[in-house]
Amino acid sequence: MSAATVSRLPSYLRALVDAATAGSATISSDTLAVESGTQPATVRRDLGSLSITGTRGVGYDVKELVAQISAVLGVDQTWPVVIVGVGNLGRALANYGTLADRGFPVRALVDTDSALIGQRIDGVIISPSAELPELIEQHHIAVGVIATPASVAQDVADVLTACGVNSLLNFAAASVLVPPGVEVRSVDLATELQILSFYRQRSAASGSGIGVPLPAPVHPPRIGS
Amino acid sequence: MSAATVSRLPSYLRALVDAATAGSATISSDTLAVESGTQPATVRRDLGSLSITGTRGVGYDVKELVAQISAVLGVDQTWPVVIVGVGNLGRALANYGTLADRGFPVRALVDTDSALIGQRIDGVIISPSAELPELIEQHHIAVGVIATPASVAQDVADVLTACGVNSLLNFAAASVLVPPGVEVRSVDLATELQILSFYRQRSAASGSGIGVPLPAPVHPPRIGS
């Protein structure tokens, strides 16, 4: 299965859960494409590569699709997490229920700041970084979250991977090198902002002519939950 | 310039700033490739597509590269930001200095919760969502940050784009549809976790044999700033 396909599965799953909630029993590749921001042919190929088959003239069975994609993504399992670095970001993540809700319970917290060590966040004690290997073994840690300054991100990744953690979520503003077999996902605000900047400049340059007037502000739809 | 190239520019810039800090005057495509996790040939093509030229036998001029890439990414300019939704995430972002440091000062905050309206975060007052159009005009908002629940993300995007904001940073767990010319970058923890899950399952399946023993935990390198 291609990396491109995998990267789209979460958005399919999201759209499908929405559709299920809305009561749809089936969904067409056209609809799923619109909901997940891709093309119908791409949807069909992706689902085909998971050996998921629809019904001609009808579409795909929503419940089956949710079950299959969930299984492929492994969202039905639980992966204990360690967060390395309990600064602003690390603390926010530790308190952020979404991690635990998604099957990623935070079982260990690590920092080098002695002022933090011994404190508890949501019941989990903050340990010194030297204890990382023991913690990983004790709690069967599967995922390491790197929330340290960029300067130590590589060191952290080295320790984590050496201890057998082969899924890393990297929030540090640095790319880390890992051995083969280890998967790293990087989430970096600066990167996103810079890419946005690029396209903003670009569209300002091409769109600032008189031919492309700013649309008049509309009466705003109600924003609220 | 291809989207793939643009997506790599931030990591080049990061590596280059590091190199400059370390005192390097020039850098080869080989080194830059290692530092940014890509291939030398890719680096050379990317730089070539920016009409950046190096010196044969030597490499690229670090300072010039930093200047050129910074200009292309527009990081030398300032883009006022509005954050829509001041929950946990929105508040964290509003307080997060990195946004302002990168040329994205938060000039407006919006929420529907009347308990929040009128409060200030870092000097910026929280306004009711109905005022979004006026705020955008007053502050020349260029970037909209969506930090609302998924259910209203699309509505927020509609208002923002209708008011001429064509750079969106979307933290909601929903994909939003936007008119052509508008750039959206989505940052979604659930998506990242699900993709990690997929590869973790995959490597567990292929790597759990006796042939691939868990590496013994090494003596951990010092983790600290």
Added chain:
DNA sequence: CAGTGTGAATTTCTTCACAGCG
């Protein structure tokens, strides 16, 4: 008929490999 499943065409992206230059 509406919508899947899929060969084939196309586009996009990456990598090779090497001539050529400082």
Added chain:
DNA sequence: CGCTGTGAAGAAATTCACACTG
């Protein structure tokens, strides 16, 4: 000699377009 710049090859991903089927 070391490293760039790039044509050409290759690989990957997307999209077209249509036969086919429930």
